[in-house]
Amino acid sequence: MEYILIKTLEAMATFVLAFIVGMTYGGVVRKITGRAHNRLGPPWYQNFIDAFKLLSKTRGIHHGAMHFLGAAFLMVTSVVSLMIIPVLAPGGDAWYNSWFTNMNFNGDLIFLIYIMTFGPLGMAMGAGQTGNPNSSIGVTRGLSQMVGFEIPWVMALVALMITYKTTSVVDFMNIQRETGTWLMFANPFAFIAAVLAMLGMFRYSPFDIVGAPTELASGPVSENGGKFLFTMMSSGSVFTFAKLVLYVDLFMGGANNLVMLVVKTFLLYMIPVLYGIVSPRYRTEQAVRWFWGWPTFIGLLAILYAVIF
Amino acid sequence: MLTLILLLFLGGAIVTWLGGKLSPVVGDLLFLATIIIPAGMFFTGVPVGEVTHLHALGLTLTWGLTPLSYLFSMIVVGLGILLAIYAVPFMKGKQKTGAFYFNFTLSVMSMLGILASKDWVSFFIFWEIMTWSSYLMVILNGKEVQRVGIKYFIFSAIGAYAMLMAMVVMNSQLHSFLLADTFNNFQHLTTGNQILIPILLLVAFGVKSAMMPLHVWAPDAYSNAPMAYTGLFSGALSKMGIYGMVLVMVTMINQLPEGTLIRDIIAWIGGFTAAAATLWAITQDDGKKLLAWSSVGQMGYIIVGVAIGTPLAMLAALFLVVIHAMFKGSLFMVVGAIEKQTGTTDFKEVNGLIRKMPWTFISALISVIALAGIPPLAGFVSKWMLYEALIQNNNYILVILLFFASTAGFLYCYKFLHGYFLGQEEPEWAHVKEAPVAMVIPMLLLALGTFVLGTYPQLLFKPIDAALQYVGYDATGGRLWGESLLFSQWGDVVTLQPILYVVLAVFVFFALFLWFKGTKGTRYVSTKDISTSGELPKEWENLTFKVNFMQPFERAIEPFLKRQVDKYYTAFGNGMEALFEFTRRIYTGNGQTYAIYAVLFLALLLLFRVNLFG
Numbered sequence: 001m002e003y004i005l006i007k008t009l010e011a012m013a014t015f016v017l018a019f020i021v022g023m024t025y026g027g028v029v030r031k032i033t034g035r036a037h038n039r040l041g042p043p044w045y046q047n048f049i050d051a052f053k054l055l056s057k058t059r060g061i062h063h064g065a066m067h068f069l070g071a072a073f074l075m076v077t078s079v080v081s082l083m084i085i086p087v088l089a090p091g092g093d094a095w096y097n098s099w100f101t102n103m104n105f106n107g108d109l110i111f112l113i114y115i116m117t118f119g120p121l122g123m124a125m126g127a128g129q130t131g132n133p134n135s136s137i138g139v140t141r142g143l144s145q146m147v148g149f150e151i152p153w154v155m156a157l158v159a160l161m162i163t164y165k166t167t168s169v170v171d172f173m174n175i176q177r178e179t180g181t182w183l184m185f186a187n188p189f190a191f192i193a194a195v196l197a198m199l200g201m202f203r204y205s206p207f208d209i210v211g212a213p214t215e216l217a218s219g220p221v222s223e224n225g226g227k228f229l230f231t232m233m234s235s236g237s238v239f240t241f242a243k244l245v246l247y248v249d250l251f252m253g254g255a256n257n258l259v260m261l262v263v264k265t266f267l268l269y270m271i272p273v274l275y276g277i278v279s280p281r282y283r284t285e286q287a288v289r290w291f292w293g294w295p296t297f298i299g300l301l302a303i304l305y306a307v308i309f
Numbered sequence: 310m311l312t313l314i315l316l317l318f319l320g321g322a323i324v325t326w327l328g329g330k331l332s333p334v335v336g337d338l339l340f341l342a343t344i345i346i347p348a349g350m351f352f353t354g355v356p357v358g359e360v361t362h363l364h365a366l367g368l369t370l371t372w373g374l375t376p377l378s379y380l381f382s383m384i385v386v387g388l389g390i391l392l393a394i395y396a397v398p399f400m401k402g403k404q405k406t407g408a409f410y411f412n413f414t415l416s417v418m419s420m421l422g423i424l425a426s427k428d429w430v431s432f433f434i435f436w437e438i439m440t441w442s443s444y445l446m447v448i449l450n451g452k453e454v455q456r457v458g459i460k461y462f463i464f465s466a467i468g469a470y471a472m473l474m475a476m477v478v479m480n481s482q483l484h485s486f487l488l489a490d491t492f493n494n495f496q497h498l499t500t501g502n503q504i505l506i507p508i509l510l511l512v513a514f515g516v517k518s519a520m521m522p523l524h525v526w527a528p529d530a531y532s533n534a535p536m537a538y539t540g541l542f543s544g545a546l547s548k549m550g551i552y553g554m555v556l557v558m559v560t561m562i563n564q565l566p567e568g569t570l571i572r573d574i575i576a577w578i579g580g581f582t583a584a585a586a587t588l589w590a591i592t593q594d595d596g597k598k599l600l601a602w603s604s605v606g607q608m609g610y611i612i613v614g615v616a617i618g619t620p621l622a623m624l625a626a627l628f629l630v631v632i633h634a635m636f637k638g639s640l641f642m643v644v645g646a647i648e649k650q651t652g653t654t655d656f657k658e659v660n661g662l663i664r665k666m667p668w669t670f671i672s673a674l675i676s677v678i679a680l681a682g683i684p685p686l687a688g689f690v691s692k693w694m695l696y697e698a699l700i701q702n703n704n705y706i707l708v709i710l711l712f713f714a715s716t717a718g719f720l721y722c723y724k725f726l727h728g729y730f731l732g733q734e735e736p737e738w739a740h741v742k743e744a745p746v747a748m749v750i751p752m753l754l755l756a757l758g759t760f761v762l763g764t765y766p767q768l769l770f771k772p773i774d775a776a777l778q779y780v781g782y783d784a785t786g787g788r789l790w791g792e793s794l795l796f797s798q799w800g801d802v803v804t805l806q807p808i809l810y811v812v813l814a815v816f817v818f819f820a821l822f823l824w825f826k827g828t829k830g831t832r833y834v835s836t837k838d839i840s841t842s843g844e845l846p847k848e849w850e851n852l853t854f855k856v857n858f859m860q861p862f863e864r865a866i867e868p869f870l871k872r873q874v875d876k877y878y879t880a881f882g883n884g885m886e887a888l889f890e891f892t893r894r895i896y897t898g899n900g901q902t903y904a905i906y907a908v909l910f911l912a913l914l915l916l917f918r919v920n921l922f923g
């Protein structure tokens with residue numbers, strides 16, 4: 001019983017960390033985007049204000065049972081991926097290191113790939129029940145795009161699995177610590193393919209076709225407000241953080257302490273953000289085909305590189 | 310005992326048919342008794358390993374269950390019982406109920422017969438009974454008999470002839486019809502026969518398991534048969550092909566020096582089947598067709614696993630065999646229920662059923678999650694094992710192909726659920742009620758089964774392990790799986806039980822968080838009464854989004870969709886027709902033409918006679 005209690009507290013600590021970091025990143029991105037557009041931009045803590053405003057609102061309407069469950073499905077994905085992905089490297093010496101172990105040894109990369117699709121599918125159900133056609137259009141676009149970027153992403157992962165004969169994230173981190181080489185240098189093609197897939201995964205321009213504000217009025221989230229939007233917003237922040245940590249774990253050796261973690265994830269996060277600021281939006285089929293072009297080719301190179309060396 | 314069970318099925322089929330003539334209720338009751346009593350006897354009374362001999366027509370037929378066939382027979386019996394219960398309300402008020410019950414019972418009997426056969430003669434006889442009964446089911450509704458029925462029949466005939474030829478060759482060389490003899494003495498065959506026989510058998514089994522390019526019959530046949538039967542058709546009947554394939558792969562291909570090449574080719578065919586069928590499933594606008602294509606795709610995964618043949622891959626494939634029977638059985642029942650309640654299965658016509666048929670929706674949701682392979686449901690277990698097996702067996706590009714197929718699978722999963730249950734609620738369907746209890750319970754049971762097996766797969770791994778040990782693999786328990794644990798050869802682990810607890814805990818917490826003060830004092834808004842970004846939709850405005858549902862994706866894969874095997878077959882068929890047309894000019898069936906031929910022939914003879922002897 002005590003064990004479960006401690007585990008739950010540790011999990012909550014991880015969740016709070018992910019929530020704070022993710023929300024802050026969201027605010028900082030809004031600021032950076034504003035400056036790039038020659039605006040002042042909102043303050044970095046704007047996302048916290050928005051989130052707590054949403055949380056404090058009372059609701060007058062509801063859309064049916066599946067609509068409730070959709071947001072809960074979304075949260076399952078964010079939290080379970082966060083529990084499985086190692087937040088800090090196993091060899092780190094910071095005093096809080098053991099807090100973030102959670103369920104690192106209970107799943108592997110293939111599990112992560114599948115659990116990451118659980119939430120969007122559940123969320124899609126909820127969006128479907130509202131009956132808003134824009135929501136459903138957004139969902140079909142999102143799923144199509146997922147088929148697009150999943151190919152280079154899986155290719156990059158398979159290339160790593162071939163070389164190191166494991167699918168466990170913890171093992172990848174241990175390998176990087178022992179050899180002293182980050183995997184982004186050990187197999188650069190895999191890293192490039194993964195980063196190109198990341199552009200689609202984070203849904204900034206030119207791949208923001210799911211929420212496309214001018215066409216779909218935010219797409220799947222458009223019938224939500226109050227607590228629903230709060231749940232979706234925090235789930236999005238936590239999930240963003242989890243995905244960034246996964247990239248850092250796989251390609252940049254993980255982080256030994258929280259400061260390094262923030263620095264590494266932030267640097268990585270700037271790739272899709274900065275690319276997005278200066279890009280217009282693709283059509284869906286263009287986006288899908290883009291992922292099946294160069295990124296897939298580089299993914300093939302990564303596999304070849306892994307097989308040959 | 311086995312003989313008695315098969316006889317009970319056969320007799321029951323006839324009695325049901327006759328009883329149905331007296332009164333429909335008697336027919337229903339007899340049908341249920343015919344399926345459930347022998348099935349119960351099968352579960353309780355048939356020991357694995359017992360052998361029965363039957364002397365008939367100067368041949369000795371040998372029957373008995375092996376651990377491998379016991380695994381498959383569990384699918385047949387389990388799915389048979391549930392579908393029989395489902396079929397009674399489904400067929401109520403429909404035409405040709407007697408024929409349906411008769412063929413249904415014969416299908417179940419013939420499948421058990423195939424699994425119990427220990428010699429090729431009875432195997433072939435039962436195989437043909439299975440083909441015939443399913444053929445009669447496909448054309449039961451009398452629609453498109455020409456296009457669908459003939460196509461299924463031709464491909465079944467190709468498969469049957471291939472099997473017959475293999476049987477004859479084996480018997481002429483080895484002088485035995487026993488399966489065990491042909492497998493054990495396989496080395497004594499000549500090299501040519503050693504390659505010919507497995508390929509012929511693989512063609513025969515490939516037809517039934519809808520392997521590309523022999524799959525073209527499947528989508529039409531699955532969707533044309535009554536939905537209460539299609540669950541059995543796709544869930545159990547197509548698995549007979551897999552059963553045969555496992556036998557051929559393990560016993561024959563393994564003894565060949567070219568075995569790895571054949572295995573690779575079959576695995577690639579399977580992977581291609583999975584990917585291409587998934588893309589076709591996405592483009593379908595009818596739930597039956599969509600599920601039919603999806604079945605073809607799932608068989609592709611199974612074929613890949615069987616063809617790779619490592620212990621992990623075999624575990625994955627056989628696990629998927631059972632799981633697929635469960636979730637696809639449930640999904641076809643869902644479509645049947647919708648057809649029964651609304652009269653249509655077209656996504657473009659029916660929508661927004663979630664509040665009218667909630668239990669059907671729950672079964673569909675759980676089954677679809679299992680189909681998509683998302684943890685913590687059972688589909689994930691087989692997908693995980695299959696991918697690990699492929700990567701560890703150095704099939705890198707194949708694993709990418711399967712990942713692609715499985716990700717693209719989410720699109721048709723969503724299309725299925727959205728098509729029937731979500732979206733705008735139309736007044737046209739306001740009258741729709743939930744399906745009868747006897748239809749809901751079987752589909753719900755199957756769906757919940759996938760849920761249980763997703764966390765406790767060892768329940769199923771034990772019989773699979775026994776089956777694998779029977780065909781010559783080492784014990785996999787403790788090495789590749791444990792209590793609610795999955796391992797791979799590299800030592801990667803997934804612990805299913807803690808994951809289920811975390812998933813449930815998070816889900817319940819946030820569902821309660823959202824529900825709290827969520828419904829009380831709030832008003833339900835209809836699907837017309839939505840914000841749509843501030844514009845108020847007018848009464849006459851159509852907000853239904855169904856037509857061209859996956860258009861962006863279809864545009865992206867457009868070049869692929871232009872290629873169809875069906876077209877090549879049609880071209881081949883047209884060519885043959887032209888040839889027959891030419892033949893018909895000679896054999897006109899007209900007496901005068903034949904008279905002319907006779908006269909010409911005589912003239913020719915005379916001519917020769919003059920030349921030769923003149």
